[in-house]
Amino acid sequence: MGRPIVITSGKGGVGKTTTAANLGTALALLGQKVVVVDADIGLRNLDVVMGLESRVVFTSMDVIEGKCDLNKALIRDKRAENLYILAAAQSRNKSDVQPEQMARLVKELEQQFDFVLIDCPAGIEQGFDNAVAGAQEAIVVVTPEVSSIRDADRVIGLLQAKGLTEPRYILNRYSPRLVEQGEMLDRSDVQEILAIPLLGIIPEDQTIIASTNRGKPLVLEASTPAGAAYVRIARRLLGEEIPIPEFREETGWSRFFRMLFGRG
Amino acid sequence: MRQKEPILVRGYRNGLYVTVDDSVPTEELADRIVSRLARLGSFVKGAPLVLEVGQRSLNDEELRQIQKQLDRQYGLRIVQLVSGSDATRSAAEILRIRAVPTLFDHRVEEPPALRAREPNTITIRHTLRAGASEQFLQGSILVLGDVNPGAELVASGDIIVLGTLRGVVHAGALGDEGAVVIALRLLATQIRIAGHIARSPEGEREARPYPEIALVEKEQIVVRRFEGF
Ligand SMILES: Nc1ncnc2c1ncn2[C@@H]1O[C@H](COP(=O)(O)OP(=O)(O)O)[C@@H](O)[C@H]1O
Ligand SMILES: [Mg+2]
Numbered sequence: 111m112g113r114p115i116v117i118t119s120g121k122g123g124v125g126k127t128t129t130a131a132n133l134g135t136a137l138a139l140l141g142q143k144v145v146v147v148d149a150d151i152g153l154r155n156l157d158v159v160m161g162l163e164s165r166v167v168f169t170s171m172d173v174i175e176g177k178c179d180l181n182k183a184l185i186r187d188k189r190a191e192n193l194y195i196l197a198a199a200q201s202r203n204k205s206d207v208q209p210e211q212m213a214r215l216v217k218e219l220e221q222q223f224d225f226v227l228i229d230c231p232a233g234i235e236q237g238f239d240n241a242v243a244g245a246q247e248a249i250v251v252v253t254p255e256v257s258s259i260r261d262a263d264r265v266i267g268l269l270q271a272k273g274l275t276e277p278r279y280i281l282n283r284y285s286p287r288l289v290e291q292g293e294m295l296d297r298s299d300v301q302e303i304l305a306i307p308l309l310g311i312i313p314e315d316q317t318i319i320a321s322t323n324r325g326k327p328l329v330l331e332a333s334t335p336a337g338a339a340y341v342r343i344a345r346r347l348l349g350e351e352i353p354i355p356e357f358r359e360e361t362g363w364s365r366f367f368r369m370l371f372g373r374g
Numbered sequence: 375m376r377q378k379e380p381i382l383v384r385g386y387r388n389g390l391y392v393t394v395d396d397s398v399p400t401e402e403l404a405d406r407i408v409s410r411l412a413r414l415g416s417f418v419k420g421a422p423l424v425l426e427v428g429q430r431s432l433n434d435e436e437l438r439q440i441q442k443q444l445d446r447q448y449g450l451r452i453v454q455l456v457s458g459s460d461a462t463r464s465a466a467e468i469l470r471i472r473a474v475p476t477l478f479d480h481r482v483e484e485p486p487a488l489r490a491r492e493p494n495t496i497t498i499r500h501t502l503r504a505g506a507s508e509q510f511l512q513g514s515i516l517v518l519g520d521v522n523p524g525a526e527l528v529a530s531g532d533i534i535v536l537g538t539l540r541g542v543v544h545a546g547a548l549g550d551e552g553a554v555v556i557a558l559r560l561l562a563t564q565i566r567i568a569g570h571i572a573r574s575p576e577g578e579r580e581a582r583p584y585p586e587i588a589l590v591e592k593e594q595i596v597v598r599r600f601e602g603f
Binding site: 256260261263264266267268302303305 | 501503504505506520522523524538540
């Protein structure tokens with residue numbers, strides 16, 4: 111039986127889809143059979159971020175409405191063995207799906223996959239209820255901003271009320287330089303409010319934006335700080351004990367040595 | 375001697391019990407209740423309301439108007455009407471509001487603050503996260519956890535937080551100026567006690583390493599180290 115995990119945040123634009131794509135790919139590269147489900151009906155973009163847009167024929171909506179078989183709607187990502195995505199319908203509304211239908215769909219996916227990652231839409235309305243319906247675990251993505259933390263906190267309360275396993279969080283777009291300058295909240299400030307386990311920290315990394323535009327998840331590229339961080343998170347999900355490093359601003363010299371010796 | 379209030383508000387079964395003296399004209403009744411509640415702070419909202427209107431006679435249209443206005447401004451639902459008039463009680467029945475001649479024996483002269491601070495306390499045994507909201511109008515609230523930013527607590531009595539208080543709290547929400555707010559780490563966004571408001575200073579205040587108490591002194595809220603009463 112696979113692990114259905116919802117990736118959520120409350121606030122939009124904090125990195126849910128980026129996380130779903132990279133974590134899914136990283137888990138697949140580590141030998142897991144993975145499906146990433148886009149639950150953002152009407153605003154789908156997981157397929158775009160993963161560069162699979164042109165391959166979408168059927169969506170989860172077609173499966174739910176019985177218009178096609180689940181296996182026909184699953185899109186295989188050729189860049190990693192055992193990585194699939196299930197796209198969301200573009201021209202439909204979040205209210206066209208009921209939580210029970212999503213729960214049934216996820217149950218079916220659990221039979222075939224080790225991991226079912228569910229990319230949740232922003233907000234706490236029906237789209238959220240749908241995305242959470244089949245999940246047993248939750249990853250909350252948060253950036254070190256007051257508004258993101260506020261929404262994450264709210265979502266954690268809702269997840270706990272729904273009785274999911276204790277959610278864990280990923281702190282995304284962390285910039286040690288800004289923290290040192292006192293312009294960004296420190297990781298301990300975030301931890302103090304959220305008070306749930308930290309699954310990992312993804313540094314602010316401009317290469318993420320380029321990889322998103324190219325439709326190629328970062329973890330597939332040569333080592334970058336954010337890509338490496340996603341791989342570490344994937345290993346933690348598999349039960350490995352990997353400490354969370356202290357992120358430091360990369361100086362010109364350390365970048366030089368990293369490129370010279372291929373270490374990061 | 376305090377002047378006799380024509381409108382009394384007190385906590386009752388986690389709602390409000392509002393008594394309107396016969397001297398208040400019917401046309402002004404809803405307005406006067408609203409302004410009385412406004413003086414208590416706008417936090418008391420969405421509460422079930424028991425309304426006692428004395429001997430006056432109201433028809434169903436008048437009652438509907440009152441109901442509408444209270445709902446629009448405070449989200450208050452009249453759940454029960456206490457009236458000595460047969461006509462008023464039948465008007466209530468038309469609107470499907472339960473009506474009784476007397477609810478219990480009470481004295482209208484009693485200052486509301488004394489009744490508001492009843493010897494009840496509810497305990498919340500977890501952290502209140504953003505979006506959480508608890509209202510208790512029959513006494514005090516004790517939280518065994520934190521109150522995060524974006525959470526709000528309203529009590530007719532005291533609010534005591536055995537954790538970090540960062541949200542918004544209103545103690546003495548029915549007018550009890552003697553109510554207090556105590557927290558192990560007091561970093562509230564906003565503290566209200568009865569009709570007074572104190573905001574956290576711009577930029578986050580550093581938490582003191584000791585418990586603090588907020589109370590009303592000389593018509594304003596002061597915060598100081600808590601060393602027992
Ligand atoms: N660690 C990061 N560093 C830099 N940019 C990031 C990072 N994480 C996400 N982004 C960018 O933020 C934007 C929103 O990300 P996305 O994953 O679509 O958010 P969501 O799904 O939560 O709305 C994208 O342009 C993405 O490239
Ligand atoms: Mg998204």
